[in-house]
Amino acid sequence: MKHLLSTEDLSLTNAVRILDTAEEMSAVGDREVKKLPALRGRTVVNLFFEDSTRTRISFEAAAKRLSADVINFAAKGSSVSKGESLKDTAQTLSAMGADAVVIRHWASGAPHRLAATDWIDAAVVNAGDGTHEHPTQALLDAFTMRRHWTKLSGLPSAGADLKGMRVAIAGDVLHSRVARSNVWLLRTLGAEVTLVAPPTLLPIGVEKWPCKVSYNMDETLEHGVDAVMMLRVQGERMNASFFPSTREYSRRWGFDDTRLRALDSLGLKDTIIMHPGPMNRGLEISAAAADSPRSTVLAQVRNGVSIRMAALYLLLSGDTREPAATLKESK
Amino acid sequence: MAEQKSGNGTNGNGAYLIRGAAILGGDAADLLIRDGVIAARGANLSQTDTDAADGVTIIDADGLIALPGMVDVHTHLREPGREDAETVETGTRAAALGGFTAVHAMANSTPVADTAGVVEQVYSLGRAAGWVDVRPVGAVTVGLAGEQLAELGAMADSRARVRMFSDDGICVHDPVLMRRALEYVKAFDGVVAQHAQEPRLTAGAQMNEGEVSAVLGLTGWPAVAEESIIARDVLLAQHVGSRLHVCHVSTAGSVEIIRWAKGRGINVTAEVTPHHLLLTDELVRSYDPVYKVNPPLRTDADVRALREALADGTIDVVGTDHAPHPSEHKECEWAQAAMGMTGLETALSVVQHAMIETGLMTWADFARATSTAPAAIGRLADQGRPLEEGEPANLILVDPAARWTVDPSAMATMGRNSPFRGMELPGKVRATFFKGHPTVLDGSLNTPYRYPSDAAAAGTAAGTAATI
Numbered sequence: 001m002k003h004l005l006s007t008e009d010l011s012l013t014n015a016v017r018i019l020d021t022a023e024e025m026s027a028v029g030d031r032e033v034k035k036l037p038a039l040r041g042r043t044v045v046n047l048f049f050e051d052s053t054r055t056r057i058s059f060e061a062a063a064k065r066l067s068a069d070v071i072n073f074a075a076k077g078s079s080v081s082k083g084e085s086l087k088d089t090a091q092t093l094s095a096m097g098a099d100a101v102v103i104r105h106w107a108s109g110a111p112h113r114l115a116a117t118d119w120i121d122a123a124v125v126n127a128g129d130g131t132h133e134h135p136t137q138a139l140l141d142a143f144t145m146r147r148h149w150t151k152l153s154g155l156p157s158a159g160a161d162l163k164g165m166r167v168a169i170a171g172d173v174l175h176s177r178v179a180r181s182n183v184w185l186l187r188t189l190g191a192e193v194t195l196v197a198p199p200t201l202l203p204i205g206v207e208k209w210p211c212k213v214s215y216n217m218d219e220t221l222e223h224g225v226d227a228v229m230m231l232r233v234q235g236e237r238m239n240a241s242f243f244p245s246t247r248e249y250s251r252r253w254g255f256d257d258t259r260l261r262a263l264d265s266l267g268l269k270d271t272i273i274m275h276p277g278p279m280n281r282g283l284e285i286s287a288a289a290a291d292s293p294r295s296t297v298l299a300q301v302r303n304g305v306s307i308r309m310a311a312l313y314l315l316l317s318g319d320t321r322e323p324a325a326t327l328k329e330s331k
Numbered sequence: 332m333a334e335q336k337s338g339n340g341t342n343g344n345g346a347y348l349i350r351g352a353a354i355l356g357g358d359a360a361d362l363l364i365r366d367g368v369i370a371a372r373g374a375n376l377s378q379t380d381t382d383a384a385d386g387v388t389i390i391d392a393d394g395l396i397a398l399p400g401m402v403d404v405h406t407h408l409r410e411p412g413r414e415d416a417e418t419v420e421t422g423t424r425a426a427a428l429g430g431f432t433a434v435h436a437m438a439n440s441t442p443v444a445d446t447a448g449v450v451e452q453v454y455s456l457g458r459a460a461g462w463v464d465v466r467p468v469g470a471v472t473v474g475l476a477g478e479q480l481a482e483l484g485a486m487a488d489s490r491a492r493v494r495m496f497s498d499d500g501i502c503v504h505d506p507v508l509m510r511r512a513l514e515y516v517k518a519f520d521g522v523v524a525q526h527a528q529e530p531r532l533t534a535g536a537q538m539n540e541g542e543v544s545a546v547l548g549l550t551g552w553p554a555v556a557e558e559s560i561i562a563r564d565v566l567l568a569q570h571v572g573s574r575l576h577v578c579h580v581s582t583a584g585s586v587e588i589i590r591w592a593k594g595r596g597i598n599v600t601a602e603v604t605p606h607h608l609l610l611t612d613e614l615v616r617s618y619d620p621v622y623k624v625n626p627p628l629r630t631d632a633d634v635r636a637l638r639e640a641l642a643d644g645t646i647d648v649v650g651t652d653h654a655p656h657p658s659e660h661k662e663c664e665w666a667q668a669a670m671g672m673t674g675l676e677t678a679l680s681v682v683q684h685a686m687i688e689t690g691l692m693t694w695a696d697f698a699r700a701t702s703t704a705p706a707a708i709g710r711l712a713d714q715g716r717p718l719e720e721g722e723p724a725n726l727i728l729v730d731p732a733a734r735w736t737v738d739p740s741a742m743a744t745m746g747r748n749s750p751f752r753g754m755e756l757p758g759k760v761r762a763t764f765f766k767g768h769p770t771v772l773d774g775s776l777n778t779p780y781r782y783p784s785d786a787a788a789a790g791t792a793a794g795t796a797a798t799i
Contacts, residue, residue: 008546085663086663086664086667087659087662087663105664106666107664107665107666107667108537108547108548108549108618108665108666109547109549109618109664109665109666110664110665112617112618113618113619113663113664113665116617116618116619117662129548130548130549130666131548131549131550132547132548132549133548177548180546180548203544203545203551204540204541204544204545204551204553205540205541205542205543205544205545205546206545208542208545209545
């Protein structure tokens, strides 16, 4: 694995390896000194063409816990000389000796361009590109689900997949890189995915995806679900007629208090509620749902650092065959 | 007529005897080219049959096919305004090498070709270059803004004698404006060439909308945005009794609508690009902007429908939509990249590969789709003619057995954005004769044709010989 660009082309072996390594990494976060020397002397650049404080600080914390040098490069805007900027920026970072570039870009495919061209020779980590993919988000979601799923079954999480887990992903699938990355990764891990969205917010071609599609949130819940992932919905979509009003959206597609109670009445006592954040409370998720014991929102944030540590470690440590052993040595 | 003497450069004399070329891929014959025309056609024309004193140049065309010079209805020469992308000189060199003897230069230059002055400038640049006949296309609306008709009559009456009008790159989407344009060009036998793209359905569009765009997260360009405009326009053309040309048809649905319209007797012609005959949106998975084009690459089903339509005549012509861009407009993120591909130097090979080697078309069909039909659409009297005695000598010799690997850096066009880069393709243009003068010989650029009226001796009596 030279780059982490998408979950679509991530093998089961590599996916499980990242999840297992993240388990090891999470132990570091519980220690008093939250630091490993694994990437000492390596340089990780956070190249952000789009604002995302949450993702950036998560990657920054991950790199720093691995003792890497971190450079934050906010290239937002780039109104000057469009097009040249990515190439020039990449070549600049290459000249500075970056070992890994964590890139967030508003344009789908920008990380692929970095990886495919000779502009830079560093490992490329996709930290979210346009409406394409956000692989570390899907991995941290899977990590969160796997901990929950294996706890229920009483099995160890190391090496486990998500076979049989029923996951509903609800909201603006059309514009969501999180949804895309989750669909591919959850397929690879063996989960059963149902997308729940208004037809206007599903892409043409979704029928070819390895998942079910529903226009009805309540029916999806009634069929039984182990995790419900709510996607952020931008209120502005209303102006482009993706839906008539935010109120109608909340009623039909949002996870409100009624649906929170429905989980209880349907006997779904172990169903978790997930959200990649930042949340629109009162739009796609009610405050009660977000704050309920079922909510994994904060666990997802915490797990994000472990996943990003695992990804950077596996990409930069060269030999990826025995990550766990190397980790133990360095403790 | 004195034109050969003034413009023949290294070749000394203006007569050529082409020996044993398969005419339109059929029986072999000799062609004697002299004074800008095919002076004789026959079996075993001997040099003594011709005027030996002329010192006729013999061209051995054994194994080569003779075809009428190709006519492109859709070329972006970029000049004036974007001389960093292409000039009339470089673009027409590419055209000659690709087997063209005429190109229609699209109107989206800077300034826009929406006045008699600009179309005459492009026309003059084409004559000065001398590689092919450059026929400027006039803009339909002022500044391509889609609000007010440009002075179509003035462009038609200008020295450039414009007959094709297009806002190509932008759709004339206002139905009333489109109706008026179609009506107005009837006054001078013009044609409106529509870039069929409903703008609201394609806001921010990056690629074909479908299975691949769903995965890649790129904003979709739905087929219906093309088809709905074509459906409207053929009905408008019928209503006002005018001539409509549809640029770069890209979908199976568009083919069906055009077939229906032709069945009803509507005066519509249609064009397909070489790239839409070969490439699909699967290539976009690389996010390499060399595959970014408008209309976008579609699906395999669309490619098959387009091939069938070209073979059965539903689609009349191949148009390259040659669109060179400077490298910085392609070496970037997909969303930032310019749309367009070069095509002049690969068109023949791609069409041979997609249409002839698949058995869908003969070389005679090729001549129809790349020469006769496009010349008729553009009303070019001396192009797309039969290879017969007395006809203008605009013709090419093609080696159908040649195989070559596309190398954009070796091309005459300034654009390096060829989506066929690295592909091995069949067919090579060995010679191009433009007005009887070889602009290409032995597969390489020779010398341009020099119009007698433009020659240094302004007072020569032959000044009117070739001002067509």
